Amino acid sequence: MISRLGQGGxxxxxxxxxxAGTPVAVKVIRAQYAxxxxFRARFRSEVNRxxxxxxFCTAEVLDADPDxxxxYLVVEYVDGPSLAEVVRSQGPLRGGSLHSVAVGVASALVAIHSAGIVHRDLKPANVLFASARRR
Structure with a gap:
C-alpha cells in the first residue's frame, strides 16, 4: 500500500x-464487517454485479476476494481530479462542459443501475475525471 485515498462506511x-507496477485502488473492508x-454475502453479490x-462508466474491477x-476489492485507479476539486479550482461548469459531465454521470448511473447496483454515495467528490484510461 502506498497511501490512503479515503474511507467510507x-x-x-x-x-x-x-x-506490473500499475497504480490500483484497494478497498479493504473493516474487521467488524469481515x-x-x-455482510460477506452482500459484498460478494455487489462485487459480482x-x-x-x-x-467506461466506473473504475474497472480488477480483483476481489470476499472470502x-x-x-477486499481492487479497482482501476482513476488518476484525475474529482468534480468537487474541478469546481473548487475552476468554478461552476457551464455550457458544453456541464452538459458533457451531466450526460456522463447519467450514462454511468444507467449502467450501474442496470447491473443491479444502487449507488448510495453519489456526490461531486465521488465523480472522478480520468486523465487517461489504461484499458
Missing part, C-alpha cells in the same frame, strides 16, 4: 500497485 481505500456472514458494469480473512 465499509472500509478504507488505499493506493497500491499491481505486480466477521458478519450476511460491479464486474458487469462497463469499464479472504479481510475482504
Amino acid at each position: 465499509m472500509g478504507d481505500v488505499f493506493l497500491a500497485r499491481d505486480p 466477521l458478519d456472514e450476511n 460491479a464486474r458487469e458494469v462497463p469499464a 479472504h480473512e479481510t475482504p
Whole structure:
C-alpha cells in the first residue's frame, strides 16, 4: 500500500500497485464487517454485479476476494481530479462542459443501475475525471 485515498462506511481505500507496477485502488473492508456472514454475502453479490458494469462508466474491477480473512476489492485507479476539486479550482461548469459531465454521470448511473447496483454515495467528490484510461 502506498497511501490512503479515503474511507467510507465499509472500509478504507488505499493506493497500491499491481505486480506490473500499475497504480490500483484497494478497498479493504473493516474487521467488524469481515466477521458478519450476511455482510460477506452482500459484498460478494455487489462485487459480482460491479464486474458487469462497463469499464467506461466506473473504475474497472480488477480483483476481489470476499472470502479472504479481510475482504477486499481492487479497482482501476482513476488518476484525475474529482468534480468537487474541478469546481473548487475552476468554478461552476457551464455550457458544453456541464452538459458533457451531466450526460456522463447519467450514462454511468444507467449502467450501474442496470447491473443491479444502487449507488448510495453519489456526490461531486465521488465523480472522478480520468486523465487517461489504461484499458
